[in-house]
Amino acid sequence: MSLQLSQKERMLLEDQKHQEEICVQKYKSFAEHAKDQELKNLLNKLASEEQHHYDMVNQMLQGQAPDMSHKQQGGQSNQSSTSNQQTGFHGAMSNQSDEVLCSDLLATEKYVSSTYDTTVFEAANPVVRQAVQHIQQDEQRHGQELFDYMNSHGMYEVK
Template identity: 55%
Template sequence: MQIQLTQKERMLLEDGKKQENLCAKKYQSYANQVQGPQLKNLLMEIVQEEQHHYNMINQILQGVQPDMTQKPINITTEAHTTFQGPSPKDQILLEDLLSTEKYVSGFYDTAVFEAADPNVRQALQHIQQDEQAHGEKLFNYMHSHGMYDIK
């Protein structure tokens, strides 16, 4: 089934594609900078999910029903025996990523409401739920390592 996009849908999808590309690059860059293997694995997992979102949006822009299934990935980095916990720099990177996820989730909230095609709307809702899950993973990591105090 060929998806016919409105001009507004196409514009929002192009913006979403740029956001997903930026997110994947940002997560990849930050994964290369963090200290601990657990955090590195978390960020690399999200890199793969952001790339999947980018691919889904590309499929929609090509008029194709997107494949919303993502193949499970197994990413492991070698444990560092001298790892002492997240650094202050890790906290800054995680705060930036959490802020990014909040922004991107809000972007998709608007895009969902602007989608005329039910298949596009469903794909955007799927991506938004993933983005919210990314934020939850980041929050949980930060909270469990004393970087996010919930008084």
């Protein structure tokens, strides 16, 4: 199936492609700098999902219906093991460093999700709209996973 994009859809998708490229770069870079192995694993998983989003947007820009299936790499664990608990001065410093990475990524996910909101409302093509809604739901899930990690590691307290 060949997609015909309006000028506005093309412009919005180009913007989203750029945002996805930034997300992939941030997640990969931040995974390398994360101190906690659990966080490294989460960020690498999310980098893979962001790459899939980039690929989907690129497919649409090339006039193709996007492949929305994405094979997950391994399972996701929301549990933190005792070996992942950080203690003492070095643990506190690691936790503080990882908190900065997580806070930045959570802010990024909030922003990217909001930009997809505009694209959903401006997409005239139903295939584009459905794909963008799918990506936006993933972005919101990414934010939830980051929040859950932060909350479970004392980085984000809900009062």
